[in-house]
Amino acid sequence: MAVAGDKNVLFASEQADTLRLILYLIIAVALMVTDHHSGYLRQARAILGTLAVPLYRVAQAPVEAARWLYAAGSERVRLKEENDNLRAELLLAQARLNAARIETEQNRRLQDLLDVGRRYRLSGRMVRVFDVDIGPYRQEILLDAGAGAGVRIGQPVIDAYGLVGQITATTADSSTVMLLTDSNHAIPVTNARTGQRAVAYGQGRDDRILLPNLPMNSDIAVGDELLSSGLGGRFPAGFPVAIIREVGTDANGTFAQAGAEPLARLRRSAELLLLEESEETPMIEQWPQDGFGPPHVAPIASGTSS
Amino acid sequence: MSSGRSFSRLLLLAVLLVYLLTLLPLPGVLIHAKPFWLGLLVIWLALEQPSYGTLGFAFALGLGADLLLGTWFGEHAFRLLVIAFIVRRFRPRLRFFPLWQQTAAVGALLLNDRIVILMLRSFASSVSPDVLYWLPALTGMILWPLLIVVLDDLRQRLRTRNTA
Numbered sequence: 001m002a003v004a005g006d007k008n009v010l011f012a013s014e015q016a017d018t019l020r021l022i023l024y025l026i027i028a029v030a031l032m033v034t035d036h037h038s039g040y041l042r043q044a045r046a047i048l049g050t051l052a053v054p055l056y057r058v059a060q061a062p063v064e065a066a067r068w069l070y071a072a073g074s075e076r077v078r079l080k081e082e083n084d085n086l087r088a089e090l091l092l093a094q095a096r097l098n099a100a101r102i103e104t105e106q107n108r109r110l111q112d113l114l115d116v117g118r119r120y121r122l123s124g125r126m127v128r129v130f131d132v133d134i135g136p137y138r139q140e141i142l143l144d145a146g147a148g149a150g151v152r153i154g155q156p157v158i159d160a161y162g163l164v165g166q167i168t169a170t171t172a173d174s175s176t177v178m179l180l181t182d183s184n185h186a187i188p189v190t191n192a193r194t195g196q197r198a199v200a201y202g203q204g205r206d207d208r209i210l211l212p213n214l215p216m217n218s219d220i221a222v223g224d225e226l227l228s229s230g231l232g233g234r235f236p237a238g239f240p241v242a243i244i245r246e247v248g249t250d251a252n253g254t255f256a257q258a259g260a261e262p263l264a265r266l267r268r269s270a271e272l273l274l275l276e277e278s279e280e281t282p283m284i285e286q287w288p289q290d291g292f293g294p295p296h297v298a299p300i301a302s303g304t305s306s
Numbered sequence: 307m308s309s310g311r312s313f314s315r316l317l318l319l320a321v322l323l324v325y326l327l328t329l330l331p332l333p334g335v336l337i338h339a340k341p342f343w344l345g346l347l348v349i350w351l352a353l354e355q356p357s358y359g360t361l362g363f364a365f366a367l368g369l370g371a372d373l374l375l376g377t378w379f380g381e382h383a384f385r386l387l388v389i390a391f392i393v394r395r396f397r398p399r400l401r402f403f404p405l406w407q408q409t410a411a412v413g414a415l416l417l418n419d420r421i422v423i424l425m426l427r428s429f430a431s432s433v434s435p436d437v438l439y440w441l442p443a444l445t446g447m448i449l450w451p452l453l454i455v456v457l458d459d460l461r462q463r464l465r466t467r468n469t470a
Contacts, residue, residue: 014395017361021391024365028387031380036430041379052374055322059329132329134375136337137439142376169376176376183431204431
């Protein structure tokens with residue numbers, strides 16, 4: 001049997017194989033270049049990608065089973081302890097939430113006074129992370145929700161501790177998040193202490209993002225917290241991003257630079273929050289008919305003119 | 307060769323299994339040690355079942371992996387093509403190597419594969435691998451003799467069952 005199988009290979013011309021190799025390699029390279037430089041294949045990926053979802057589910061099953069076994073096997077005492085801890089944390093969070101609610105209310109009133117026309121309402125949606133390995137060097141993770149569930153490309157993703165990244169690709173049932181540590185990722189930030197603005201670039205490493213090209217005299221110190229500045233409009237302002245871990249100068253010594261550690265638990269979250277920005281109905285009721293003058297704003301107009 | 311049908315069915319199963327193994331998350335540092343299962347499958351097929359382990363098969367298997375892992379279309383295909391071609395080219399020699407020598411050859415192939423990835427990636431962005439980056443080649447090489455023994459045993463059983 002083995003001999004019969006071997007025969008055609010022994011006498012198969014090696015040239016045919018080489019030709020085929022060259023042909024296939026050319027196709028592969030063409031595909032890679034197309035995929036990298038243009039969006040032609042994005043559509044194909046979005047459609048075919050749904051085929052991969054069942055495999056993701058099966059692949060993460062052992063992890064879920066292990067987790068379940070751990071929960072079942074761990075002692076009652078441990079669970080009780082964990083439960084108590086969680087309850088304490090919840091209480092604390094609740095208290096903070098209440099404090100925040102007061103501030104939100106104040107903020108709303110101030111904004112009403114300032115009469116900000118365009119306003120965003122932020123809402124989050126829990127999305128499960130596919131616990132599959134797509135390569136330890138890839139600064140990307142897969143989410144168990146896709147375009148079918150309303151996930152859009154460009155949506156910011158956060159966890160309980162800070163910003164995680166943004167959606168870069170979607171299929172009907174899954175989506176890809178580019179982490180803010182990806183070397184193609186950049187996010188505008190401000191220093192919470194000084195208000196200085198900068199752009200933080202991913203470096204392809206899990207634990208660092210880089211703030212290059214800062215002025216030499218900038219006031220930046222280890223331990224400063226970086227918040228998203230909201231410039232550029234992709235990320236909402238005020239979310240914690242990273243904490244400065246080292247400050248130095250670049251190779252030429254002309255600029256200062258800083259390394260920061262992302263606050264979000266980038267690879268250890270089982271669930272993430274997708275931020276949705278819904279534009280609140282603008283306050284501006286109508287523009288003046290004659291084409292100049294301030295627009296009539298609903299609440300004030302009804303309050304003062306009548 | 308009457309077992310052709312059942313073999314293709316087994317092969318389909320093996321492909322699914324290899325995809326799953328590739329996606330399987332591993333805890334801690336083990337994630338860096340995960341062998342290139344797709345490559346091992348292609349090497350074995352090209353060595354033992356050359357009528358199945360063709361360049362076309364490697365290409366298709368690679369495209370499937372690209373879809374699954376979200377890499378550029380063609381990246382895994384390119385890697386597996388290189389592996390399949392080298393194995394097919396040196397098949398007569400590789401097949402009659404003693405096991406340890408064959409294992410070393412597989413290690414070299416997998417090491418070469420890591421270099422191919424670096425080459426492909428460097429076109430898009432600068433890459434700087436650390437020591438752990440080379441670990442999958444080593445684990446793949448260590449697994450090879452075990453794999454050979456298990457698969458040969460499996461094939462032997464299949465054969466006896468078919469003739470019986």
